[in-house]
Amino acid sequence: MKIGRITGTVVSTIHLPIITGRRMLLVDLMDLDGKETGDYVIAIDTVDAGAGETVLILDEGTGARQVLGEPEAPIRAVVVGIVDEVAVGA
Amino acid sequence: MHLARVTGTVVASTITPGLEGTRLLILQPLDRKLKPKGSAVVAADAVAMAGPDELVYYVASREAAVAMPETFVPVDHAVIGIADAVHEVES
Numbered sequence: 001m002k003i004g005r006i007t008g009t010v011v012s013t014i015h016l017p018i019i020t021g022r023r024m025l026l027v028d029l030m031d032l033d034g035k036e037t038g039d040y041v042i043a044i045d046t047v048d049a050g051a052g053e054t055v056l057i058l059d060e061g062t063g064a065r066q067v068l069g070e071p072e073a074p075i076r077a078v079v080v081g082i083v084d085e086v087a088v089g090a
Numbered sequence: 091m092h093l094a095r096v097t098g099t100v101v102a103s104t105i106t107p108g109l110e111g112t113r114l115l116i117l118q119p120l121d122r123k124l125k126p127k128g129s130a131v132v133a134a135d136a137v138a139m140a141g142p143d144e145l146v147y148y149v150a151s152r153e154a155a156v157a158m159p160e161t162f163v164p165v166d167h168a169v170i171g172i173a174d175a176v177h178e179v180e181s
Binding site for chain 1 (some may be wrong): 093121140147170171172174176
């Protein structure tokens with residue numbers, strides 16, 4: 001899993017049926033110091049995460065399909081948690 | 091999923107079984123600020139509606155094969171939606 005911060009949303013009218021009714025969040029990935037790595041991912045929200053929140057991203061297809069309950073979904077990244085705190089070397 | 095700009099199309103009249111009739115697009119992957127990042131790729135258009143200059147989002151690898159109407163055809167990138175807008179959100 002990866003840690004990132006929600007910095008945007010993607011609005012889309014024309015999409016595959018699996019996307020209908022789901023929020024797509026633009027998440028900037030972060031390193032353990034909380035700095036942005038420059039990479040990003042568009043992830044499907046499953047935890048009602050909001051703007052600016054630090055979140056846990058699952059970036060693996062089979063797990064994502066299981067979380068969504070959609071065995072055929074062409075989705076790899078989902079937001080699966082809202083991070084309260086990261087402690088390194090504690 | 092990542093963002094990309096459609097920069098062209100590919101026509102292949104001889105193509106592997108399962109991909110007949112599939113629209114092929116040239117995608118320029120974009121970074122967070124919608125600036126070009128990395129090399130262009132050829133992607134199948136799973137929504138069959140994306141056109142030149144459009145902002146789209148796409149999936150890669152196995153997810154691309156699953157996205158197509160006939161699943162597990164040999165594609166490694168697929169467009170699964172057209173992005174109307176990317177909204178920046180403030181924390």
